[in-house]
Amino acid sequence: MELLANRDPEEARKILDPVLERMMEAVHRYEGTVNQVMGDGIMALFGAPLAHEDHSVRACYAALRMQEQVSRYSSEMQDNVGIAIKIRVGLNSGEVVVRSIGNDLHMDYTAVGQTTHLAARMEQLANPGSILMAAATFDLSRGHVAAVRHGPTTVKGLSEPVDVYQLTAIEPTHTRFQASATRGLTRFVGRSTELAQMFAALERAKNGHGELVALVGEPGVGKSRLVWEFTHSQHARAFRVLETGSVSYGRASAWRPVIDLLKAYFQIREDEDAHTVRERIGATTRQPDRQLEAFLSPLLYLLDVPFDDAAWDKLEPSERRARILNACKHLLLREARVQPLLLVFEDLHWIDHETQVLLDTLVDSLLNARMLLLVNYRPEYQHAWGGKGSYTQIRVDPLDPNSAEKLLDALLGDNPALKSIRRLLLQRTGGNSFFLEESVRTLIETGVLHGAPGDYRVARPTDEIAVPATVQTMLAARIDRLAVSDKQLLQTASVIGKDVPFALLSEIAGMPADALRTALTDLQVADFIYEATAYPVLEYTFKHALTHEVAYRSLLQDQRRTLHARIVQAVERMYADRLSEQIERLAHHALRGEMWEKAVDYLHQAGSSAFSRSANREAAMHLEHAVSALSHLPQNQNNLAQAVDLRATLWSCLLPLGDQVRGLELARQAQLLATTLGDDRRTAWISCLMSGSLSNLGDVDEGLARGKDAAGLAESLEDPALAVTARFHIGIAYRFHGGYRKAFEFFQPDPKLAPEELMGPHRSEIRGDTRYRASAAHYYLYSLNNCSHCLTELG
């Protein structure tokens, strides 16, 4: 708002304050947090500190409302004092770290990082009076808002251009399902049992025995889709269908779903004026088969249409409320007499109090009405209908494996090469349709899959799938809505892993046994975890990998680290007499708990044990972690020696995996370390490995040179095992050169050396490490093998 720069500060404040007030009102209306008020602007957060699954949609709505309110104020100012005011709004979505500053009475949040930086840049790039958003916000609010793409734009402070959109309007969609339906629905699969139950209830309702059918299931399983298939089916033809639903930011706005329902009933469009609306409602209520004139005022009042009724104006609020309820109820019941009525109320978990009361009243009148009341909600919603005769609950579970496969067929096609990705998708999503769709979308957007809907192929193999942003926000919001102690327990459990042994959880949760059991029951009821095994040990498991990951990520790094460390201590205590069974678990937690010394030790053990089982990939992973954990420890003799040895073991794991490049890199590092250590024997061993890598990578001359270095050292150290190994590598270098005669010479056993010497007690001074020695025995055998190979070549 540059125009204020030259004004007297007091006068500027007078103009500015009402602008800021309007901006803040818009933020609060959609439950955002104003976390900073700068001189002439504000910064607001949606979805933090409390997560909301539709945070970006809320931000868009708030931005549009801000522009609308400020432009209204600006016209007033234009008329009164002759100044026009325009604001710029910028939006971005992503992770922020939110810190609370101050005490409980006064909370101030600061959010820092790349995400806020880009939002600020969007604001600076916007033309006065407009709203710009980054692609992340657009992606998350797609289908809910209208926007114009500006295309890739260079932004100060970022190396790559970013995609920028100008937000222009709200789309008339309320729910995520409606928004995704505008993009096209995936072919419908499964659900025949659920639909059959619903059709049976519909039939009964048609015959005058109304019912309340509730579809209950976790977010994204397919409740809305089931409603859609149902209302669009042949069976529902005879019914008048009226649909409405609660929205996540609507709990504070009483009656909202009822108002939407009435608008649908009276077919009121947004652009119609009060007169037209009043006439239409009046005409309907006067119809002979309805006779609802007495209810006209309450209906008009609820719809915010001006009318003249002196008696109404005199009523107490409680009396008005009673009459509104009565009017709505009778309107619907009378309509059901004219033709059967299918009333849909979606997303009751966000219901406001007044709408709830209306539903409760309707339920009591259903038994003799030609009305089916179809509702859906997530498991956390509580109601008192359980004992009512007219109440039927249908649990909507994730898709069964067969249907999930069909959904994947529809999304991806049946290319056999997709088998492993499909397995991964099913594992991570547990058959939740929304998670499946979104994960597939992520794979396409990140270039893992290429092709067209129903016909994809793998462009880049992967064994992990990132949590889609849409799923992340949904799950984070669910977790945030849990009671504080339940949420903490879920987060603590997530640090243990996807599978959570009860005994371990109770060791680290720091909760009394009773409280722990209650919280676990809550988490089961809310569908976050379930009991996987009860015997021999009680173990819980996260419903899907995605929930686990989001719960884990909702912890700050410090908290995670502390919990991982606590798990290591607990496991060491609980399994003191059989730690070796727990090595992998200990290695994992010690690493993440940043207990570096323990981490190196456990990882090395885990790596060696995997290597001995020929689980080379797993071994390599442990050992890579060990190498990086070790880098956090001081460079003393002991650690340097271990740094060399770890790399040598890792090198051996990589050899069968064919990763020579990483092998050579490790060998080079090890060589430097061994030199720093001043340890000739290790230097010699590493020269052998280096020689192997170089020859394998085609640099045979260098390979030969390193082999000779090793042989020289072996001789001066008088170490037979080392000598055999060095000779083998020299032989290999010659062989790769085509010098079979020379090669044969080196592969031939040294006449001075008895093979038993390699296997027996070793003269090497590398303490406690039998690996080099054992490998020397292998090299002895490889050499013999190679001898015969050379002889064949030489004829």
Ligand SMILES: Nc1ncnc2c1ncn2[C@@H]1O[C@H](COP(=O)(O)OP(=O)(O)OP(=O)(O)O)[C@@H](O)[C@H]1O
């Ligand atoms: N049986 C099915 N066949 C094909 N697609 C499905 C099926 N069930 C759900 N889907 C798709 O999965 C997505 C999520 O489903 P839906 O929106 O119905 O979930 P929901 O249970 O209503 O979730 P929420 O609690 O968040 O409202 C939608 O895009 C929907 O079209």
Ligand SMILES: [Mg+2]
């Ligand atoms: Mg839904």
